[in-house]
Amino acid sequence: MQTINKPSLSSLFDDQNLFSSFVEERSWEPGWCADFRMENWNHFESLQSSNVKDENWRFSPKSRFSLSEVNQLNSDVDLLSLSSNTHSKSRFQDLNKMILDFPSEISNIIDLKGPCLGALSNYHLTSALFDNGFFLNTVSGNESREVFTVRHKLPSSGSISFRKNVLTLCPFSEITLIEFIESDHDSNSGNLSSILHAEIGEGAKLNRILIQDAKTIATLHQFENFVIGKNANVTNTTIHLGSSECRTEIKGNLMEEGAEFENFSLFLGCGKQLFDQRTMQFHAAPNCRSNLISKNALNDKSKSVFSGMIKVLPSASNTNAYQTNRNLLLSNEAQADSLPGLEILANEVKCSHGATTSKIDEQELFYLRSRGIPQKSAENLIALGFLDEILAMVKDEELNESIRHKIESRFNNL
Amino acid sequence: MIQPNEFDIDTEKGNFHFDTNYAFNAGVGLNEEVVRYISDVKQEEKWILDFRLKAYQTFLKKPVPTHWATEDLNNIDFDVIRYYLAKGQQPSRSWEDVPEDIKNTFERLGIPEQERKFLAGVEAQFDSEAAYSRMKDDLEKEGVLFVGSTEGLSDYPEIFKKWFGKVIPTSDNKFSALNSAVFSGGSFIYIPPGVKLTQPLQAYFRINAENFGQFERTLIIADEGAEVTYMEGCTAPKFETSTLHSAVVELVALKGAKIQYVTVQNWSNNVFNLVTKRAIAEEEAEVRWIDCNIGSRLTMKYPGVILRGRKARGEVLSIALANDGQHQDTGAKMIHAAEETSSNIIAKSISIGKGRSSYRGLVKMPKHLKNCKNNTECDALLINSDSQTDTYPAISVQGDGNSVQHEATVSKVSAEQIFYMKQRGLSEPEAMSLCVNGFVNDLIREFPMEYSVELKRLIDLEMEGSVG
Numbered sequence: 001m002q003t004i005n006k007p008s009l010s011s012l013f014d015d016q017n018l019f020s021s022f023v024e025e026r027s028w029e030p031g032w033c034a035d036f037r038m039e040n041w042n043h044f045e046s047l048q049s050s051n052v053k054d055e056n057w058r059f060s061p062k063s064r065f066s067l068s069e070v071n072q073l074n075s076d077v078d079l080l081s082l083s084s085n086t087h088s089k090s091r092f093q094d095l096n097k098m099i100l101d102f103p104s105e106i107s108n109i110i111d112l113k114g115p116c117l118g119a120l121s122n123y124h125l126t127s128a129l130f131d132n133g134f135f136l137n138t139v140s141g142n143e144s145r146e147v148f149t150v151r152h153k154l155p156s157s158g159s160i161s162f163r164k165n166v167l168t169l170c171p172f173s174e175i176t177l178i179e180f181i182e183s184d185h186d187s188n189s190g191n192l193s194s195i196l197h198a199e200i201g202e203g204a205k206l207n208r209i210l211i212q213d214a215k216t217i218a219t220l221h222q223f224e225n226f227v228i229g230k231n232a233n234v235t236n237t238t239i240h241l242g243s244s245e246c247r248t249e250i251k252g253n254l255m256e257e258g259a260e261f262e263n264f265s266l267f268l269g270c271g272k273q274l275f276d277q278r279t280m281q282f283h284a285a286p287n288c289r290s291n292l293i294s295k296n297a298l299n300d301k302s303k304s305v306f307s308g309m310i311k312v313l314p315s316a317s318n319t320n321a322y323q324t325n326r327n328l329l330l331s332n333e334a335q336a337d338s339l340p341g342l343e344i345l346a347n348e349v350k351c352s353h354g355a356t357t358s359k360i361d362e363q364e365l366f367y368l369r370s371r372g373i374p375q376k377s378a379e380n381l382i383a384l385g386f387l388d389e390i391l392a393m394v395k396d397e398e399l400n401e402s403i404r405h406k407i408e409s410r411f412n413n414l
Numbered sequence: 415m416i417q418p419n420e421f422d423i424d425t426e427k428g429n430f431h432f433d434t435n436y437a438f439n440a441g442v443g444l445n446e447e448v449v450r451y452i453s454d455v456k457q458e459e460k461w462i463l464d465f466r467l468k469a470y471q472t473f474l475k476k477p478v479p480t481h482w483a484t485e486d487l488n489n490i491d492f493d494v495i496r497y498y499l500a501k502g503q504q505p506s507r508s509w510e511d512v513p514e515d516i517k518n519t520f521e522r523l524g525i526p527e528q529e530r531k532f533l534a535g536v537e538a539q540f541d542s543e544a545a546y547s548r549m550k551d552d553l554e555k556e557g558v559l560f561v562g563s564t565e566g567l568s569d570y571p572e573i574f575k576k577w578f579g580k581v582i583p584t585s586d587n588k589f590s591a592l593n594s595a596v597f598s599g600g601s602f603i604y605i606p607p608g609v610k611l612t613q614p615l616q617a618y619f620r621i622n623a624e625n626f627g628q629f630e631r632t633l634i635i636a637d638e639g640a641e642v643t644y645m646e647g648c649t650a651p652k653f654e655t656s657t658l659h660s661a662v663v664e665l666v667a668l669k670g671a672k673i674q675y676v677t678v679q680n681w682s683n684n685v686f687n688l689v690t691k692r693a694i695a696e697e698e699a700e701v702r703w704i705d706c707n708i709g710s711r712l713t714m715k716y717p718g719v720i721l722r723g724r725k726a727r728g729e730v731l732s733i734a735l736a737n738d739g740q741h742q743d744t745g746a747k748m749i750h751a752a753e754e755t756s757s758n759i760i761a762k763s764i765s766i767g768k769g770r771s772s773y774r775g776l777v778k779m780p781k782h783l784k785n786c787k788n789n790t791e792c793d794a795l796l797i798n799s800d801s802q803t804d805t806y807p808a809i810s811v812q813g814d815g816n817s818v819q820h821e822a823t824v825s826k827v828s829a830e831q832i833f834y835m836k837q838r839g840l841s842e843p844e845a846m847s848l849c850v851n852g853f854v855n856d857l858i859r860e861f862p863m864e865y866s867v868e869l870k871r872l873i874d875l876e877m878e879g880s881v882g
Contacts, residue, residue, distance in 0.1 A: 055482050059810060314800065327811070333781055335812040342805040344824045347796035351824040355809055358817035 012070050013044075013125065022073065022129055030103050036110050040127035047121040056118025059305045059337040060276045064245045065122070067160060067219060070191060074155035075131030080163070082134055085147045090175075092148055095133040095164060105137070109166055112197040115225045115251035117278040117307075122221050122247075126193045130164035133194070138173035138204075147176045147396075154183045154218055155190035163194035169204035169232070178399070181212040181220065183242070189215035195223040200232040202256070207235045209394055213406060214242035216271055222248040231258035237393040240267045241406055245274040252281050254288035254316070261290040266390035268407060269302025269334065270414065279308040281323065283316035283346075292323045295390050297383045298334035299414055307339035310351055317348035327357040328386050330379065380411040443493045446470060449595050452498045456564045456598070459571075469584045469594030476588035484741060486712050490686055495658050497596045497629070553611075559604040560615060563631045566602025573604050577635055581664035581720070582692045590690040593629045593662040600630030600661070605640035605671075614643035614676070614862060632663040636671035636699075643674040645862065658686045659710075665693035667701050669723065674702045678865055680709035680872065683739055687713040692747070695755075697723030704860060705732040707742050708872055716774055718747030721755035721786075728757040733854050733869075736769030736801075737876055745774035745806075750786040750816075759790040762854050765801035766876060772804040773822070781812035792822040795853050797846070797877075847877040 012018060019041050023034055077096070084092055091098075091105075098106050114123050134150050155161045169175065183189045192214075200206055206226075214220060220243045226234050240246055252261035267275040281290040296304035310321045327336035338355040360382050368378035384407065391407075394400045441448070449470050453463040478487050553560065559570060566574045584594040603615065636642050659681060667673045673693065681687055687710040693701040703717035719728030730746035748757035763771035773792045794803040805822045827849045835845035851858075851870055858866045 058808065317799075329811070329813075329816070332814040333812065335781070335810070337811070338807070338809040338820070340805070340807060340820065340822070342794075342803065342822060342824060344794070344796065344803045345800075347799050347801055347826045349796070349824060349826070353805070353820075353822050355807070355820040356818060357809065357811040358819075359815055 012072070013067070018073075019128065029099055030107070032107050033099060033103075033110065037128045040124040041129075044121055044124040044128055047124065054118060056278065056307075058307070058339060060247070061274070064274060065119070065219060065221070065247055065276075067122075067191060069158065069219075070160045072159045073129065073131070074159035074161050074190060076155065076161075077132060079153045079155055079161055080132050080134065081151045081153075083149045085145070085149075088139075088146055088148075090136065090138040090146070090148075090173075092134070092136045095130070095135050095166065098135045106135075106166075109168070109197070109199075112166065112199070113225060113227075114195055114197070114223050115249040115278075115280065117249040117251060117280055119221060119223070119247055119249060122193060123195065123223055126162045126195055126221065126223070127164065130162045130195070132161075133163040133165040135166050136175075136177070137168045138170050138175055140170045140172050146174075147178065150177070150179045152179065152181045152192060152194065154181070154188045154192055154214055156187050157189045157217065160191040160193065163192065165194065165196045167196065167198040167206075169198075169200045169206055171201040171229075172203040173201070174205040175207070177206065177208045178396075179208070179210045181210070181214055181242075183213075183215040183218065186215070189217050191219040193221035196225065198224070198226045198234070200226065200228045200234055202230040203232060204229070205233045208237070209399070210236075210238040211399075211403060212238070212240045212242055212246065214246075216242060216244050216273060218243045220246040220248075222246065222250075224248070224250045225253070226251065226261065227253045227255055228259040228261055230256035232256075233260040233262075235262045235393065236264070237390065238265045239390070239394075239403060240265070240275055241410065243273065245276070247276040247278075249278045251279070252290055254281075254283050254285055254290060256285045257287050259285065259288045261288075263290075263292045264390045264393050265294045266387050267296045267304055268387070268410060269296065269298045269300070269304060270410060271300050271302065273302040274305075275303070276305045277307070279306075281308075281310045281321050283310070283312040283319045283321060285315065286317045286319070288316065289320045290322070293389065294325045295328075295387055296326070296336060297328045297330060297387055298336060299330045301331070301333045301335075303335040303337070305337045305339075306355070307341070308353070309341040309343065310353065311343045312346050312349055312351065314345045316346050319346060319349040319351065321349070321351045323353035325353075325355040326386070327355075328383060329357060329359045330383060380408070383411065384408070442496055444470075444495070444497055444596070448497050452596055452598060455498070458564070458568070462567060465579065465584070466595050466597075469591050470596075472585050473588060473591035473595055476585070476591055478588060483714060484712065484743065486741065487686075490658060498598055556609050557606040558609060558611070559602065561602050563597060563600045563602055563633075566633070570602070570604070573635065574602050574633055577664065577666050578633060579664075581666060581694050582662055582690050586690060589660045589688040590662050593631060593660050593690070597629045597631035597662065599628070600632040601634070601644075602632070603634040603642070603644065605634075605636045605642045607637040608639045609637075610639075610641040611643070614645050616645045628657075628659050628661070630661050632661065633666075634664070634673060634675070635666045636668060636673050638668045639670045640668075641672040643676065643862070645676040645865070646678075657681075657684060659688070660686075661689045661691075663689070663691040665691075665701055667693060667695045667699035667726075669697045670699060671696070672700045672702075674704065675717075676704045676862060676865065677706065678869065679705075679707045679713065679715075682709060683711055683737075685710045687715065689713075689715045691715065691717040693717075693719045693728070695719055695721050695723065695726035695728055697752075698725045699723060700727045700729075702729045702731070703746070705730065705744065706861070706865075706869060707732075707734045707744055708876065709740075710742075711739065712741045712743065714743045716745040716747050716776070718749065718776075719757065720749045720751055721757065722751045724752050724754055726752060726755045728755075730759045730761070731857050731860050732759075732761040733857055734761070734763040734771045735873065735876055736763070736765050736771040738767040738769060740769045742769075742771040743774065744772070745776075746790075747776040748778070748788055749776075750779045750783060750788070753784045754786065755783075756787040758788070759792075760857060761790075761792045762795070762857055763793075763803060764795045764797065764850055764853065764873075765803050766797045768798075768800045768802075770802040770804070772806065775807040775809075775820075777807070777809045777811075777818055777820075779811045779813050779816045779818070783813045783816060785815045786813065787816070788818045790818075790820040792820075793853070794822070794824045795850065796824065796826045797850070843877060847874050850877060
């Protein structure tokens with residue numbers, strides 16, 4: 001095995017024994033699962049030796065994502081909890097159980113693709129070392145009010161958990177999926193690297209909401225890949241409030257006619273938080289529509305990187321694709337970097353992107369101040385209004401209220 | 415050898431060629447000897463030779479930037495290119511001194527008429543050396559210098575040495591390093607304080623030897639309060655194999671100065687046009703790049719402005735037209751380095767047939783600055799179903815009261831518009847041409863009049879046979 005001498009990398013993952021002892025602990029897994037892990041581990045190791053400049057990491061301080069502080073794996077099963085609002089006929093279980101009880105349902109979907117937007121080495125590491133995750137497979141013609149909730153608790157500080165989550169919506173099913181990434185108490189502030197594979201069948205509808213409120217010392221990796229079928233619809237709303245640094249990669253693949261993908265994200269940065277977001281709207285079929293809105297409000301020395309690509313293949317005529325990135329700088333030291341991109345290979349298209357970065361409008365501030373609202377409250381009010389467009393995507397009133405409450409308390413702590 | 419392009423090149427464009435006897439010839443390929451040879455022929459001082467040799471080492475070290483740019487760059491074979499050719503003559507002072515065969519070539523480019531009509535000074539570059547160079551007496555009286563790069567560095571080092579290679583460092587990229595090693599030709603211009611030139615300075619140059627790269631070097635310094643417009647247009651004869659053109663253009667606008675740099679690029683469809691252009695704008699200075707790319711196989715050009723003084727202003731207006739077998743990879747860079755600076759980028763591209771046009775941009779505002787503003791608009795028009803367009807902007811903003819807005823749209827000519835015009839008796843190509851001209855019209859108006867007329871005609875020519 002080749003030696004790895006990149007000082008930025010954690011010594012934990014330099015150790016070949018780490019992988020062999022991990023696999024040994026999971027000797028109950030079928031052979032194909034172990035093979036899959038081995039393949040990804042080898043991929044991960046081969047990537048460590050390459051040191052090319054990567055456009056996919058432009059503007060991002062890559063070293064902050066190197067997991068060099070990590071000293072152990074944490075595969076505690078209590079860190080993942082699943083619940084749903086109905087006694088659903090859909091299969092909703094943790095992935096470990098599925099591998100154990102229904103290996104045939106997993107074996108053919110184990111190697112689903114990831115978003116592949118830059119953090120490849122971490123993606124393969126996660127694929128090699130995933131310790132759990134959720135599995136959700138809906139039945140067709142279900143009630144649209146079905147809500148599934150997944151809570152990912154962070155492991156203890158200094159350790160990391162790897163997750164692989166698989167979501168398949170069978171044709172014409174309709175669900176809401178709510179995921180939380182949270183630290184329960186101070187000791188729960190380790191790191192998490194998580195992959196979501198979502199396959200959306202014909203005419204199906206997914207409304208997914210992610211609320212990330214980790215302690216501000218956690219390092220997070222979030223990989224989300226949506227493969228969207230004929231006339232299917234995905235609305236993906238991600239709300240990032242916590243973590244020290246968070247890299248998210250989200251790809252919407254519009255593979256069949258009439259597919260729709262909507263991606264909304266919000267990041268509220270404080271302290272030295274870093275939010276590195278890479279997205280891709282991948283149009284491979286005609287008559288599809290995609291829309292993306294990314295809003296970042298940045299306090300203190302926080303930093304956001306938005307890199308979004310709209311890719312339209314020659315086969316994707318009559319595409320409508322839009323992308324908007326708005327950054328609000330609330331301090332002089334905050335930083336917003338945008339890389340909005342278009343690659344258009346078809347001509348029957350309507351595509352646009354826009355990116356703006358600015359501070360709070362003086363006139364708006366003056367208006368509120370002249371009505372007796374103190375400076376700080378006025379600023380917070382405007383910032384909240386700026387984020388409202390994304391918050392409005394969370395239709396559940398109780399949930400919406402709790403997010404607003406979290407945001408307000410963050411502003412008050414500034 | 416260089417891979418021939420899979421598309422037939424346009425045989426109509428600049429299809430003429432006169433035999434020339436190259437008195438100085440550095441042979442084929444590049445090594446340290448060639449660099450020394452060029453420097454020797456030009457009888458340069460030692461510091462210039464050292465500059466060239468250092469640049470050559472940098473060129474060797476730098477990788478071809480295919481990690482972000484197109485793989486087509488790998489088709490450039492640096493060993494089959496001629497790096498220096500010249501007629502072995504001093505720049506001529508009067509039209510009568512210009513050799514007859516070269517005059518013939520220029521005759522077809524229409525220079526003499528333009529000269530008689532309104533040009534203040536003409537620096538016509540034939541291959542590497544300026545073959546013809548003359549300035550009107552009144553310009554000379556004002557103290558304006560308009561010379562070739564060799565002359566500029568040898569005769570006026572006190573003016574040009576200070577800024578030479580300072581706006582664009584040798585190590586900026588592989589092609590700026592290459593240019594720094596083997597540069598010859600180009601224009602060095604100095605406008606003294608307060609001198610406002612009402613008529614544009616103009617240079618024509620063209621490539622005239624197969625597999626021959628042209629590496630001109632331009633440096634324009636506008637001293638405090640000076641104003642100048644410089645125009646550059648090119649046309650090249652038809653070749654069978656690819657040619658490399660790699661220029662470095664540096665502009666320096668001192669306090670309150672204004673520089674406008676206009677380019678119409680129409681190389682033949684086998685030329686690699688890899689150009690580095692950058693300007694420094696001091697306090698309250700204004701730099702405008704007006705850039706139009708119609709020809710070449712691959713153009714990579716991102717004119718930039720470093721806004722170094724308070725209230726400096728930078729602007730890039732760019733039109734790119736990519737036809738079959740062409741890739742126009744153009745854009746702009748705005749580096750804000752002082753407070754209250756503002757910049758504006760308007761880029762429009764048209765992709766026809768299998769053409770590909772890309773916009774690449776960089777806008778940077780660091781944290782210690784206040785009240786900087788940038789506006790960027792990129793619009794792309796796709797004509798045929800295999801046309802391609804990309805947009806890759808990079809925006810990095812910190813600081814107090816800085817604001818940036820970027821917008822890009824991609825569209826095609828709508829069927830309704832075409833239908834409307836066809837109904838009124840226009841043929842489909844005519845209607846298409848009208849739409850495309852309408853799309854770029856507001857930018858074309860910014861060009862000097864004689865250029866805008868020529869541009870409209872060029873666009874019409876490019877549109878021929880693209881529809882129906």
